[in-house]
Amino acid sequence: MSTVTVYTADQVAVHNKKSDLWCILDGKVYDITKFVDEHPGGEEVLLEHAGIDCSDAFEDVGHSEDAREMLADFYVGDLDGASVPAGPPKAPVAKSAAASAANQKQNDTGSGFTQFALPLAILVAYFAYKYYAGAVQAE
Numbered sequence: 001m002s003t004v005t006v007y008t009a010d011q012v013a014v015h016n017k018k019s020d021l022w023c024i025l026d027g028k029v030y031d032i033t034k035f036v037d038e039h040p041g042g043e044e045v046l047l048e049h050a051g052i053d054c055s056d057a058f059e060d061v062g063h064s065e066d067a068r069e070m071l072a073d074f075y076v077g078d079l080d081g082a083s084v085p086a087g088p089p090k091a092p093v094a095k096s097a098a099a100s101a102a103n104q105k106q107n108d109t110g111s112g113f114t115q116f117a118l119p120l121a122i123l124v125a126y127f128a129y130k131y132y133a134g135a136v137q138a139e
């Protein structure tokens with residue numbers, strides 16, 4: 001039986017240099033230190049995402065199936081989702097799970113208002129007007 005090691009975002013964040021480089025991809029933690037020099041996309045991009053979430057950057061590039069399979073060699077554990085700090089992402093394109101969830105929530109509130117409350121208000125106003133117009137006519 002194998003137990004998965006769970007790391008907090010802070011624990012991953014300290015591995016942020018070329019000689020000790022970890023990154024987070026879809027909630028999984030990878031030690032890519034040995035891969036930095038071999039990365040076809042160069043070391044620069046990996047260093048930019050050192051110790052943080054690189055899921056969006058990785059997807060944006062459209063990595064091959066081979067690249068995805070390589071990840072298994074570097075896997076060291078899972079990310080403790082609850083440890084991901086809320087707030088702006090640390091890298092321009094990197095989005096933490098918590099930040100995405102917060103954005104989602106904001107979007108929900110916005111669309112909830114426009115999709116539900118606003119039409120309802122218009123409907124109520126319409127019937128109020130009809131009632132008023134009917135009442136005036138009946139007089």
Ligand code: HEM
Nearest residue numbers: 040041045046049054057058061062063064066067070071
């Ligand atoms: C974290 C683990 C990563 C692995 C194992 C990995 C692996 C690879 C591999 C195998 C390729 C060759 C093309 C392919 O097979 O898709 C590649 C290309 C590339 N990677 Fe990554 N990559 C990783 C992370 C990243 C990140 C975080 C970025 C950030 C933007 C990135 C940017 C690129 C770019 C720009 C190329 C294209 C290079 C070219 O075609 O000239 N990679 N990567």
